[in-house]
Amino acid sequence: MFLGKVIGEVWSTRKVGDLEGKRLLVVEAIDQRDAPPAKKVTPVVAADPLGADVGERVIVAFGKAARVACGGDGDFAFEAAIVGIVDGVHPAAFPEEAS
Amino acid sequence: MFLGKVIGEVWSTRKVGDLEGKRLLVVEAIDQRDAPPAKKVTPVVAADPLGADVGERVIVAFGKAARVACGGDGDFAFEAAIVGIVDGVHPAAFPEEAS
Amino acid sequence: MFLGKVIGEVWSTRKVGDLEGKRLLVVEAIDQRDAPPAKKVTPVVAADPLGADVGERVIVAFGKAARVACGGDGDFAFEAAIVGIVDGVHPAAFPEEAS
Amino acid sequence: MFLGKVIGEVWSTRKVGDLEGKRLLVVEAIDQRDAPPAKKVTPVVAADPLGADVGERVIVAFGKAARVACGGDGDFAFEAAIVGIVDGVHPAAFPEEAS
Amino acid sequence: MFLGKVIGEVWSTRKVGDLEGKRLLVVEAIDQRDAPPAKKVTPVVAADPLGADVGERVIVAFGKAARVACGGDGDFAFEAAIVGIVDGVHPAAFPEEAS
Numbered sequence: 001m002f003l004g005k006v007i008g009e010v011w012s013t014r015k016v017g018d019l020e021g022k023r024l025l026v027v028e029a030i031d032q033r034d035a036p037p038a039k040k041v042t043p044v045v046a047a048d049p050l051g052a053d054v055g056e057r058v059i060v061a062f063g064k065a066a067r068v069a070c071g072g073d074g075d076f077a078f079e080a081a082i083v084g085i086v087d088g089v090h091p092a093a094f095p096e097e098a099s
Numbered sequence: 100m101f102l103g104k105v106i107g108e109v110w111s112t113r114k115v116g117d118l119e120g121k122r123l124l125v126v127e128a129i130d131q132r133d134a135p136p137a138k139k140v141t142p143v144v145a146a147d148p149l150g151a152d153v154g155e156r157v158i159v160a161f162g163k164a165a166r167v168a169c170g171g172d173g174d175f176a177f178e179a180a181i182v183g184i185v186d187g188v189h190p191a192a193f194p195e196e197a198s
Numbered sequence: 199m200f201l202g203k204v205i206g207e208v209w210s211t212r213k214v215g216d217l218e219g220k221r222l223l224v225v226e227a228i229d230q231r232d233a234p235p236a237k238k239v240t241p242v243v244a245a246d247p248l249g250a251d252v253g254e255r256v257i258v259a260f261g262k263a264a265r266v267a268c269g270g271d272g273d274f275a276f277e278a279a280i281v282g283i284v285d286g287v288h289p290a291a292f293p294e295e296a297s
Numbered sequence: 298m299f300l301g302k303v304i305g306e307v308w309s310t311r312k313v314g315d316l317e318g319k320r321l322l323v324v325e326a327i328d329q330r331d332a333p334p335a336k337k338v339t340p341v342v343a344a345d346p347l348g349a350d351v352g353e354r355v356i357v358a359f360g361k362a363a364r365v366a367c368g369g370d371g372d373f374a375f376e377a378a379i380v381g382i383v384d385g386v387h388p389a390a391f392p393e394e395a396s
Numbered sequence: 397m398f399l400g401k402v403i404g405e406v407w408s409t410r411k412v413g414d415l416e417g418k419r420l421l422v423v424e425a426i427d428q429r430d431a432p433p434a435k436k437v438t439p440v441v442a443a444d445p446l447g448a449d450v451g452e453r454v455i456v457a458f459g460k461a462a463r464v465a466c467g468g469d470g471d472f473a474f475e476a477a478i479v480g481i482v483d484g485v486h487p488a489a490f491p492e493e494a495s
Contacts, residue, residue: 001222001243001244001276001278002240002241002242002243003241004244005206006172007131008131008188008189008190009189010102010158010183010187010188010189010272011185011186011188011189012158012182012183012184012185013109013159013184013186013188014149014183015149015182015183015184016148016167016168016182016183017199018167018168019139019182019183024100026102026131026181026188029240030240031240031241032206032224032226032241032250034207038106042101042102042128042129042130043102043130043131044100045102045158045211046100046101047100049214049273050212051213051215052167054190059208059210059213059222059243061276062277063162063163063261063275063277064261064265064273064274064277065274065275065277066275067214068214068273068274068275069214069216069275069281071153072273073273074170075163075167076163076167076173076198077160077164077165077166077167077168077169077182078100078160078164078182079100079160079161079162079163080100080290083213083214083215083217083276084208084210084212084213084214084222085210085211085212085213086209087209087210087211088207088208088209089206089207089208089209089224090206090280091205091206091252092207093100106329107387107388108383108384108386108387109300109356109384109385109386110383110384110385110386110387111383111384112382112384113314113347113381113382114347114356114380114381114382115346115347115365115366115380115381116381117365118368123298123356123381125300125329125386126331129306140322140324140331141299141327141328142299142300142301142328143298143299144299144300144356146298146346152375153348153388162360162361163312168359173372174361174365174369175361175362175365176358176362176363176366176380177298177358177362177380178298178358178359178360178361179298197322199420199440199441199442199475200439200440201406201438201441201475201476202423216458217421217429226427227438228438229438229439230403230404230424230439230459238401242488248410248411248412255422257406257408257411257441258473259464259473259474260475261459261474261475262418262459262463262471262472263472263473263474263475266414266465266471266472266473266474267412267414270471271431271471272439278412280476281415281471281473282406282408282410283408283409283410283411284406284408284413285404285407285408285409286407287404287405287406287422288404288405288407289404289450302426305485305486305487306485307399307455307480307482307483307484307485307487308482308483308484308485308486309455309480309481309483310481311480311481312455312479312480312481313402313445313446313448313464313465313479313480315464315465316479316480321397321455321480322487323399325428337429339398339399339425339426340399340427340428341397341398341450342397342398342455343397347449351411351487360459363443364460372460372463372468373397373460373461374457374461374462374464374465374479375397375457375461375479376397376457376458376459376461378397379456390447392469394487
């Protein structure tokens with residue numbers, strides 16, 4: 001799992017059937033100081049069972065964990081999902097929390 | 100899953116039997132601004148059940164998700180597949196959409 | 199598995215049910231000299247069945263290994279877990295041990 | 298899966314039983330322009346069911362795909378395998394093909 | 397799988413039960429020229445069923461392959477293991493072999 005920030009939602013009309021109606025978010029990895037871990041790390045596309053908003057900080061999980069988060073370990077055509085929306089990290093690590 | 104751009108199709112005559120007749124595309128990762136996430140990140144080779152064209156932006160999934168996208172979680176000799184062709188990312192992130 | 203240092207605990211109220219009551223720690227990778235392997239590698243979020251404290255060095259495992267560490271290979275919505283708290287690396291590699 | 302170039306064969310006498318008699322090749326990732334994606338990306342060690350030669354460009358797959366390529370999804374002590382030998386990428390991407 | 401060099405053994409008294417008595421080595425990735433692939437790539441912690449010594453070059457495998465190497469694909473709390481000790485790479489790639 002990693003910490004990320006939601007930076008957008010993907011729109012796609014031609015996709016495999018299993019993804020119909022699935023909310024797919026683009027998540028950029030962040031470090032504990034709320035900064036991208038590297039300038040140009042590629043963002044992850046994750047299924048979103050929690051209704052996260054653009055700009056929110058989230059926890060993203062992969063593989064079986066992502067499937068379990070979306071209703072049980074079934075046959076899904078995604079392997080990343082948002083499993084939590086982050087309130088904070090303690091000791092306070094994000095800039096706004098340290099102030 | 101990650102956002103990518105199709106940059107070519109692989110031709111291969113000597114390959115394992117399971118890949119016979121499979122369309123294999125080379126996909127370069129892109130970030131939400133349509134730029135490669137790093138100058139020299141190695142591109143991914145992905146099975147293509149959707150008929151994506153060179154130059155199109157796509158979502159690539161791995162592992163079980165890739166197998167499910169290509170007809171069910173069977174015994175396949177690939178572990179990456181295109182699961183969606185991207186119309187856009189909202190809020191508008193790609194340069195042409197922002198204009 | 200990798201060597202890491204616990205740098206914080208994630209607080210999250212909106213999360214998938216399976217993570218209720220789970221202690222989730224933010225772990226930064228370190229090399230054998232106790233330094234981050236790269237300035238801005240993204241930290242990992244890991245379940246913690248051992249009660250590690252912030253600042254402690256730990257071993258983090260992924261996938262099935264993480265599930266086994268947390269009570270058996272069941273359907274969990276996480277895929278990383280702390281499997282050991284590190285006393286040292288021999289030959290002595292951490293600065294304080296070399297002195 | 299990724300595009301790579303075979304740069305050598307590993308010799309090992311002390312190894313787990315399952316790898317006895319297995320041809321293990323060292324494969325360096327290349328991008329679509331036949332260049333290493335980064336100066337010092339670590340090469341992958343892959344089982345070779347196809348008889349690839351040093352210098353040939355190949356497709357390498359991981360996990361279940363690698364096992365399927367080597368005779369079915371059994372209990373193998375490797376998780377990477379060569380699944381195809383590359384004739385070319387179209388549109389022509391390798392330098393020699395562009396000429 | 398990747399090529400690595402053993403740089404130490406991890407000592408840990410507080411760990412999950414499944415790791416009791418397991419030899420855990422710290423392995424730094426090397427390229428075919430015996431150099432680290434990048435200055436600060438994080439080392440991997442791997443179970444060692446072969447008795448590798450510090451300084452030896454090894455092949456490290458992940459996931460099911462690591463479990464198979466340690467006695468069958470059971471429920472283990474590790475996902476990396478040494479599967480071979482390297483005699484050499486041919487064509488000779490390590491500096492001492494080229495001389």
